[in-house]
Amino acid sequence: MTDIVIIGAGVAGMAAAEHLSAAGYSPRLVDKAARPGGRCATRRVAADRDADWFDYGAQYFTVRDDGFRALVDADLRAGRLVHWSPAIASAERVAGTWLLTPSPDDRERLIGPHGLNVWVRQRLQAAGLDVATERHVRRVVAEGKRWRVEYADGTAESADVVVCTPPAVQTAALLGPRAAGIDALAHPDAALAACHSVVVRAPALAERQAIFFKSGRLSWVADNTHKAGRGGEHHLWTLHADATFSEAEVETPTAELADLLVSEFAAATAQRADDMEIVRTHRWRYARPGGGAPDADDLCWTDTAAGLAIAGDWLAGGRVEGAWLSGREAARRLIAAYALD
Ligand SMILES: Cc1cc2nc3c(=O)[nH]c(=O)nc-3n(C[C@H](O)[C@H](O)[C@H](O)COP(=O)(O)OP(=O)(O)OC[C@H]3O[C@@H](n4cnc5c(N)ncnc54)[C@H](O)[C@@H]3O)c2cc1C
Known part of the structure; x- marks a missing residue:
């Protein structure tokens, strides 16, 4: 079974996790904050x-x-x-x-x-999705055909697929040199x-x-x-x-x-x-x-061969609905690519 880590438990991470979970995967959601919800605060x-x-x-x-x-x-x-x-x-x-x-x-x-934060938490709970909170990812690095997710506390885990949902600047920082070839991250500061x-x-x-x-x-x-x-x-x-x-x-x-x-x-x-x-x-x-957000029609960025996806409102025109559409689209592409092994 493909092993998936979703970084960020805001609406985009929630949507990706719900769709992957409904398709039979068991994604692990991690968030640096004390509770899920992100900007639904x-x-x-x-x-x-x-x-x-x-x-x-x-x-x-x-x-x-x-x-x-x-x-x-x-x-x-x-x-x-x-x-x-x-x-x-x-x-x-x-x-x-x-x-x-x-x-x-x-x-x-x-x-x-x-409040909107309670809505996100209730949905995660209803879908049986556990979120590991206070898990601050520091870097995501390629390790053979897998990814190594390194945490700020010095621990690490590996995964076949990583879905990044933090804002553009933070996602670019997580990916380090790997971000350089990604169009969607060309102007992270302006997203x-x-x-x-x-x-x-x-x-x-x-x-x-x-x-x-x-x-x-x-x-x-x-x-x-x-x-x-x-x-x-x-x-x-x-x-x-x-x-x-x-x-x-x-x-x-x-x-x-x-x-x-x-x-x-x-x-x-x-x-x-x-x-x-x-x-x-x-x-x-x-x-x-902001003025430099990527084209909203794309909804998300994926490299399914590499097992990497980027989702978030900033890729889909903003707003709660944009975040949800982005997370859902990332999950759909991954599900189609891996056809549930
Ligand atoms: C002031 C304000 C007003 C808004 N008003 C509206 C409105 O009225 N209507 C509307 O539709 N939208 C509104 N929005 C936008 C809406 O909140 C967002 O579009 C939506 O919540 C974004 O969801 P997301 O999952 O893409 O990102 P986020 O909610 O930002 O989720 C990203 C998650 O990633 C986590 N994270 C970041 N870095 C790391 C890391 N290194 N390791 C682990 N976790 C990490 C964060 O803690 C966060 O939980 C508003 C936003 C703000 C800030």
Whole structure:
């Protein structure tokens, strides 16, 4: 039986693992983080299971592909996903004044009832897929016809096939000299742009649960407490900085930028920044596709003869759905090539 290691247990790694597993393989998923999910990142404000939670990476996702639709419908039935229909505004600063107008964007939005990270973990569990967490891969090197996966703690394992799903820069680093011949990794730095993310406890807004920003330093803010279907005077808001601002300030710790971003949120919504309390700051070094992402039609990169695949949202136009399509396509190509030995 072909021996497969999947590096990264975000949505792309999950999709690859689910499809390989359904075809009879037993892939081993490893992730450097303390838990799976990658950029589907959720935290609770306290340890108890009923504590308020917030998504500080992906906020919701949309569906276009029929296969992904089938997964979404099954997860809606299973209660692993729910619809989220916020009242969304567009914010624009005109002549020094913020103007908020209702957004006509009422597309279908999917969220996890306990956050998107929980959705990924529930799917992995339902498929019986174990993830070895806190397993930081340092290098992937050819060893005869197999691959040697070396970990930062000095241990190693070998595999017939390796599927890499970290962001482009990290995948290029793992592959070292082998990355040089791979088109998809020609411009790894430009594949994904940064995003500074701040979560604040702030007053609920009567008629708005999310805002797209057309100007200024923010790109998006969303009310997590509304997502969770909870009430109360103060809600947990996620603020995401704009990609241009985030890239320009990529080396500045998010904590140093948080007051600026909170002030902008307060100004745009006619509130007082003093009424807002910062709960968490996070810099996503690789958040969403940048100008130099590879052609999204390819979905993934594979060299089935060598037993190497690369998947991830940055190869498939970004977003949760792109990550899933990329992981599924990598698995399909591997399954077709090895025809289940
Ligand atoms: C701020 C922000 C907002 C977003 N908003 C949305 C949104 O609203 N809607 C939407 O659809 N998408 C959104 N996205 C994008 C979405 O989160 C991603 O497209 C998707 O989660 C990417 O999945 P992935 O599996 O390709 O990569 P990742 O989720 O990045 O998974 C890669 C995994 O690899 C692991 N890893 C990396 N290096 C190593 C190593 N050396 N060893 C072991 N493991 C390693 C990481 O820990 C990670 O778990 C957003 C992303 C961010 C950051």
